[in-house]
Amino acid sequence: MSIKTEKLAFFKLPFIFIVLFFFCSALIFNIRFGITFISTFHDYQFLWSILYKLAPYQLLRTIPECLLLFGISAISLYRVNVHQVTFKNITLLIFNIIIVCMIGYLINAIAEGIFDNVLIKIINVASWLFILVLCIIPSCLFYLFSGLFTYFYIKILNNHFDKSKQTFELTIINSTKIHFILFLVFFFFILIAFPSFILDVLVHNSYYFISFWEHIFLPSGCYLFSLLVVILISKNMFTQMFVVLQTDRIIKCAISLNIIIFLLNFILWKLANWLIYYVLSQNTELTSIVIILLGTISFILSCLIIRRLTNYYFHPKVKYKINL
Numbered sequence: 001m002s003i004k005t006e007k008l009a010f011f012k013l014p015f016i017f018i019v020l021f022f023f024c025s026a027l028i029f030n031i032r033f034g035i036t037f038i039s040t041f042h043d044y045q046f047l048w049s050i051l052y053k054l055a056p057y058q059l060l061r062t063i064p065e066c067l068l069l070f071g072i073s074a075i076s077l078y079r080v081n082v083h084q085v086t087f088k089n090i091t092l093l094i095f096n097i098i099i100v101c102m103i104g105y106l107i108n109a110i111a112e113g114i115f116d117n118v119l120i121k122i123i124n125v126a127s128w129l130f131i132l133v134l135c136i137i138p139s140c141l142f143y144l145f146s147g148l149f150t151y152f153y154i155k156i157l158n159n160h161f162d163k164s165k166q167t168f169e170l171t172i173i174n175s176t177k178i179h180f181i182l183f184l185v186f187f188f189f190i191l192i193a194f195p196s197f198i199l200d201v202l203v204h205n206s207y208y209f210i211s212f213w214e215h216i217f218l219p220s221g222c223y224l225f226s227l228l229v230v231i232l233i234s235k236n237m238f239t240q241m242f243v244v245l246q247t248d249r250i251i252k253c254a255i256s257l258n259i260i261i262f263l264l265n266f267i268l269w270k271l272a273n274w275l276i277y278y279v280l281s282q283n284t285e286l287t288s289i290v291i292i293l294l295g296t297i298s299f300i301l302s303c304l305i306i307r308r309l310t311n312y313y314f315h316p317k318v319k320y321k322i323n324l
Contacts, residue, residue, distance in 0.1 A: 008083040008168045010178055014074040017093045018066050024097050029058050056216055061196055067189035068147055075247055076151050080158035081167050088162050096153050100146045111138045135200045172241045180238040186254035233303050237310040253313045261302050268294050
């Protein structure tokens with residue numbers, strides 16, 4: 001008698017989880033902002049003139065949160081062998097989403113309360129410290145607590161999920177793809193999180209008059225370009241087959257790459273400032289050449305570093321050939 005093999009999907013349930021979180025987060029933000037705005041200005045027309053730009057900007061800002069929770073949920077669900085898309089599993093994940101959104105709301109409410117009652121007399125609203133207190137610190141705390149909560153929520157309630165009778169096996173066909181996708185998720189979570197804080201500062205400095213080009217389209221274009229470049233230069237490095245998910249390798253590689261690339265670009269930025277102000281005496285033509293040259297060097301070295309580290313973590317040290 002033949003045993004029917006159940007087809008399991010590694011990323012289907014985490015994808016559903018993150019789509020639900022995305023819409024829930026967007027809904028809560030729009031309702032919360034609308035209520036606060038109307039109670040302050042009592043002007044629905046002015047609300048729409050701000051909200052139709054602020055809403056897509058806020059959706060762009062939720063990308064790091066979605067990437068983090070997608071990666072953590074995928075790893076957590078894999079470890080407890082939950083891969084079936086059932087009503088019960090989705091319901092349990094919805095409760096997770098609701099609690100995570102409540103965590104975000106509470107963190108923001110506490111930050112606003114501390115600022116309004118304590119720090120408003122110390123910190124100028126026009127200062128970048130305003131963004132630090134009301135955006136950067138709450139965002140970092142949300143990343144920490146939402147990630148930990150999601151991981152332990154799935155781990156503790158693992159016996160309440162509907163599980164498949166067979167375990168999900170990493171094979172020569174899916175192992176490299178799964179490791180590559182998870183690497184991209186964690187790498188871009190870290191890569192995008194820091195520029196997102198810079199975006200908040202830029203929006204604050206422009207008094208929340210959001211520009212579609214400067215604050216939405218340009219960052220989105222940079223993210224997509226970076227994604228395509230990383231895929232092209234690192235995909236062929238993921239050739240080693242693992243029978244167990246290498247979470248440590250994925251996270252170590254993502255963190256190491258971001259630290260090295262940040263330090264590289266920081267050094268080149270300092271070098272550019274030194275050359276422009278002390279060597280070139282702010283000569284416009286030479287300054288443009290230096291910026292282009294250092295930008296090209298930064299791009300090439302970043303690509304080489306990404307390729308080298310992904311090769312170190314995910315490319316087999318001993319070459320072998322598998323006949324299918």
